[in-house]
Structures are given as C-alpha cells and as structure tokens.
Amino acid sequence: MAKTPPPFSRFEWMIAWRYLRAKRSEGGVSVMTWISLIGITLAVFALIATLAVRSGFRSEFVGTILGANAHASLYSHGEVNLAGRLDRRIEDFDALAAAAREVEGVITAAPLVKGQVMASRGDRNAGAQVYGMRAEDLMQVPGVAGSSEAQGDLSRYGDGIAMGSGMARTLGVRVGDRIKLISPNGVRTAMGTSPRVNVYEVVYIFSVGRYDIDSTRVYMPFAEAQSYFNREGYADEVEVMVQDPEHVERLVLPLLQAAGGDYGVWTWRDASGSFLRALEVEDNVMFIILSILVLVATMNIVSGLVMLVKNKGRDIGILRTLGLSEGSVMRVFFLCGSLTGVVGTICGVILGCLFAIYIDPIFSFVNFAMGGGVWDPSIRGIYALPAELRAGDVITAVGLSLGLSFLVTIIPARRAARMNPVEALRYE
Template sequence: MTQFTSFFSRRGGEAEGSPSVGADSAGAPPFGAYERMLALRYLRSRHSRWLPSAIAGLSITGIAVGVMALIVVMSVMNGMRDEMISKLIGVNGHIFVQPIDTPLTDYRALTDQLQKVPGVTLAFPMVENAAGISSPQQQTGALVRGVAESDLKRLPGINGNVKQGTLEHFDDDVGVVLGQRMAEVLGVQVGDKVSILTARGAQTPFGVTPRLKAYPVKAIFQSGLFDFDQLIVFLPLAEAQAFFDRPNDVNIIEGFVAHPDKVDDVRAEIVQQIARPIMLTDWRQRYRSFFDVLKVESDAIFLILAIIVAVASLLIVQGLILLVKDKGRDIAILRTMGATRGSILRIFILTGLAIGAVGALLGTALGVPLALRLEDIRSFVNRVFDLNLFPADIYHLSQLPSSLDPHEVIGVAVMTLCLSFLATLYPAWRAARLDPVEALRHE
C-alpha cells in the first residue's frame, strides 16, 4: 500500500494550490492511469510481477478451457454438416424428378429438357430399386442403381474415387460397381462374383417369383460417406431395366445444379419449362430430418459449452469477492485519500475484464490451431495409442471434419467478454459500497 500512498501524495502535492486528492480523483477520466495500475496490481502474484495470482490463474484457466472447447466443438459440428452436405448431394444429386400418373417412358426427352434448364449442370435417368446382394462369404441389403456409363463417370461422388478396377466398358462388360465398405462386408474384390436378388421377378401362373443373377465386380469406389459406400450398387442402365422389369422406362431422373443453395431458382425454371406431370423434390426435402437433427445437436452442444463458459465466469465472481475481502484495508485507505466509489467500482471491473480478456485470448489461441489440425491429432493419437477415435461406422464419415468459422470465433470471444463483465458487477459493487470507517476499525 506504500506505493499507492506515495502515488497519491505526489499527485496531491505537486504544486501549491493544486486540487486535493479527492478532487483530482473525482475529476479524473474513467479508467485512468491509477485505476489501470491498481487493477493490474491486483491480478499479479505477490511473489512475482510476471505471474498471475492463484485466484486469477484459476479463473483464466477455466475460461480458456471453456473457450477452447467451444471453438473446437463448433468447428467439428460445422465440418460435419459441410461434409455431410457435400457427400450427400455429391452422390445423390440436388434435384429429383419422379413420374406422376404415367411411367417415365419419355425419360430421354425429359432428361434433355432438364439439361437445357439454366443452372442444371448434369441430369441423367436412373432405375433405382432395393435388392439383396450376396457372395459366397456373406449377404446384405443394397440399393441398386442402374446408370449409364457416361453418367456414372460424371458423378461427383464416383469420379476420381474409384479405388480398384475401372469404369471403362461399364455398359458393355455387364458387371457391378460396389462401395468399399460393401466389398469388405461381402469379402469380395474386383473380379469376384456377387449375386443380386429381387422379389419382383418374372410373372408365372403361381405368382411372381424372385429373380437371382450373378455379376462380376468391375470396380470398387470410396465416396467418403460411410452409409453410401455400404449401401449403393451400380448396374448398367440397360441391365437394370431388364433385371427389374422396366424395359422402356426409369423411375427417377436425378439432376445436379451449379449452386445447391440456390436450388429454388432452378426449380422455378423446371416447373415453367416442363409441361409433363412430375413430382419435383430437392436435396433439402430429402434430407430435411437429417439436417434438422444435426442442427438441434449443434445448438444443444453450443448451449452446453456456453454454460461451461458461464460457470467458468462464476470463478471471476468468487475470485473478486475474495479479492475484495483481502483488499478491504487497501480500499478503505484509498477511500480516505479521496478515491470515489465510482473509481473503486471501475478498478474491480477492470480486474474482472482483464481476467476474461486473457482467458478468451488464451482459449482462442489454443482452440484455433487445435480445430485446424484436429484430423492430424486424431490420426496421431490412434496410431500411438492403438485407439479408434471417431469410428466411421458410428459417425458415417471416414475422417474427422473441422470447419473453422471466423465469425463464430469472434462471437465466442465477445460472449466471453460479456459474461466476464456481468460477473464483475456484483463484486465491484460490493467493493464500492465498502465503508472505510468500518473496514479500518477492525485493523
């Protein structure tokens, strides 16, 4: 306290006729030099000017951990959403045209019309049916899609993702293209044969009989979407039409657009240009429930982690209350020397804000690089400790995605500062209300 006494003495006695300490303090601008000096002094340890006190250190650590966790988890949730959208609409299309009243026997003309719509980058007819698929080792369910070779090569989820075999002569050499996960389940490789079974076979006097046919595995792909790699089987379009008794029609036409977020504009053009009765849906309608669940999870996790930051901010309340109690004598002396209640209030507000700011900066400095290198860290931990963090069969992705949003990082930092400010109000008010006579009476 001696240094503060000399500080006020120098200010009060600089020259004859100068204003008193009380007047000088009252007339000083908010958050002046001596208020900042005292606030920083209360943050430092008594044994080292470069280390924070134990109370401040705990508060800073709690806030930093909360901010870091919030940045990392929100980045993962953003990455999962972006990855899911890119994979789903990369292999499943953006718009879907299905027939109403009459079968799509005019699918070739309708496909040509779709490809001429502004904004549509790719449209192709497809036969899609559920079926069973088996090998000598195993059997499972599949979604069989009949697609022409030229269209299959242009699919974003397939183009460049073939790991074994080739798509060349797909139409001529009648065979199947499997996802890597399905190939692992069935225990097959390129060249092995699999059998496809459908309950909708030939019509006989005894009813409809199942149809079973063996095909060689021509290629194996890995789209990066676990469910897709485990479910989808591609057949040549003509072969799928024959196998599922659709010799002259298809049951769906898929289309890709240049800007999936602006699919409404394309839909309006399609409705205007196509007179045939069709049922038109887009990727948002098909996967609405999935992305709604993902958004609810993201909001819930944000709320939970925000509560963690709020709990960490309560450490500021506790720490400042203890600090006010510990510095009661100093506060009383400052008041008797002319420091106003507003000045004392600002000192402790500055102390709490400094704790929140340092915690937010430290949490951001740790959380941003961690979010950017999360997949590398996961791979390293799995390799060193022989673990399986983020298994693909549960999270439906082969890698741990992370997408850092600068606006969210700034929002988390601002939220932390606001919570820190609110946490300082009560302890600072208690310090400002401290009666100097009562405080010094017990010394």
C-alpha cells in the same frame, strides 16, 4: 483547475496490474481467481471444440449426401395399372431430362433406373441398391467419379459395374472380379416370375465417405439396368444436380414448370430434412449448455474479486483519501476481473483451435488408447470425427466469454468503488 484524467488511464492499469501480481500474503490474487481463469479456459475450449465438431459433422454429412445423391429428383405421380399397382414409369425420360437441364441453376439431369438385388460372390452375400445410369451421367456424380480412394477405371463402366468400397469388402471383391446379382423380379414365364441371375465384372470401386452408401450402392449401365429390371423403354426417375444445393427449394417450382406434366419433385432436403432438423436442435441445446458452463466459470471471477476487494480495503481507503474518484477505483477492480476473463478466453481459444486443427491425430490416439472401435461408421454414417474451424464460431465463443466476464465484474467493482474510506481506515 486540475485536469481530470481520462478513463482507463495508465495509473489505473498500473494499480490493477500490481494487485494481480501481488502475492497471496500481500492480499493479492486468490485461489478463486486462478480457479476462474482455468474454468474460463476450459469452458471456451469446450465451446470452440464443440462448435467446430458440429460444423464439421454437418458439412461432412451434407457433403457426402450431395456428393453421391441427386440434389432433386423428378418422378411421375403415376397411374394405377390393370393389376391394381401404381405405375410410376417415365417413358419420355430423355425429353424430361432435356427440359430440366434448361432450368437456370441446373447443372445436369439424368434418367435413372433403380432396383434392389442380392449381390453374391462365393459364400458371401450382401443386399445392394442398383442405380442404372449412363456413363456420361455417372461422370457428373462427384462422390463417385472424383473419389480419392477409387480403384479401377471408370472408362470401362460400359463393360461391367461400379460398386462401393464397403460392399467390396463385404464380398471380398477386387477390381476385375466377377459377382452375381440376383433379382427376385426377373424373367417372366408361363409358370410365373423366376429370379434373374446375371454375372458382372467389377470395373470400378469407389468411396464417397458415407457408410450406408459405400456398403450398398452399385452402379450399372442404364441400358443394361433397363433390361435387367424389365424397364425397357422407360426410367424410374430423373436425377437433377444443381449449382446451389443448399437452396435447392428455390428450383422446385421452375422444375415443375419445365416438366409440364404430372410430375413431382423430391429434394435432398425432403429426404434428410428430419435428420438435419434434429441436428440443428441438438446443436442449439449444446450451445446453451456450454454457454451456461462459460457463465458458471465467469461467476468465479465474482468470488475472486470480492475476496480481492476485501483484502484491499485499506488500499482503497488510502487511494480515495489521495483523491481517486469512485470511477477510478471501479475501473481498477474492473480491470482486475476482466483481465482474468481476457487471459482465460485467449488460452481457451488457443486450445480450441489446436484441437480443431489436430483432431485427426488426437482422435487416432484416443481410438488407440481405448483399444479401437470408438467410432462406429455403421451407426454414425461417416468414417471419422470431423471438425471445421470457422471464424464465426470462434468470434461467437470469444464474444460470449468476454461479454459475460465484463458483465459479472461490474458488480464487485462497483462495491469497491462505493466503499467508505473512513470505514476502510477506521481500524488501521
């Protein structure tokens, strides 16, 4: 009894490769097959590039937020004072910060004074958000203390102020220059409250990578901020940095228990949650759209394979007459179609990975070709288009492309296998 050859035997690969190499005049690969190959390449490239930019944008956005802002803030629920205003002052701020530092997973906790002022130098003005913080606590803020584009000496922080690079450009300020800070809630007199105007030396200029922070943020020594904003003896809130900011919500209850009073916790996810949710929805929609694009590209394989089956009807009849089973014929044409998907996917992965790796020079060239201004940091918040190539994203794109390519190939391959050899050879 003759031994049945195993599936995807060498002769099946040989026949499939022969059909793919055949010239158009010999009934070989059609124009539709080349179109499907190019379409799959471009679709996979677009999918990987989009996933890389999506991952890079989220990482950059979250990284710059966590690099300059508190992961969580402890604030007082407050009491209504005699003037009818809600007073949220924290008088035992050092004890509260010490209790927060005892919570497992907390790196540091620091009291903070916040206020809005007008910064002025010469005829230039800019709105500024002042953060009053101690020098040792400011050293724990990675986006400020670890800024790669920083200017000046942070060790002189006690002698002046630190400001963002965007505000420094707006005011035309360099390290060593002096600026005015004007607060509307200043000195209290018998005639009312007059604005407070103080002059400070700029000792440090930082860049955290976010336009809205670099263009508005000013750091002032904690004691000086208390005096400047009339906060003597108390703080506005306590900033907390944690080891795992992505899961900061796990520490909300422990922090509340450690505070042991009428306090609340506000995390970075509470502040930026709506944007992150909108970003997630946009990511999902873009993935669906690009997945449909991949499906459309793979559907072209069906057209090309149907034409190949039609052109090779005589060959199918001869092969069946020689003893090839329906399964063998099906696998031959399955290989013809799936190889198109495999080659297109490989080319698309290469292009997508190269795009993610060399996005900076590509973006610079596009910006130069368009005359500049392609990326506005005041709108998008970060200074450049980021991309982060992740193995999971590449595997997702490859799996989607190959899965669809193999799936759509089955239909015309089955049609070829079920072709009647008598009908195929009747008019030959």
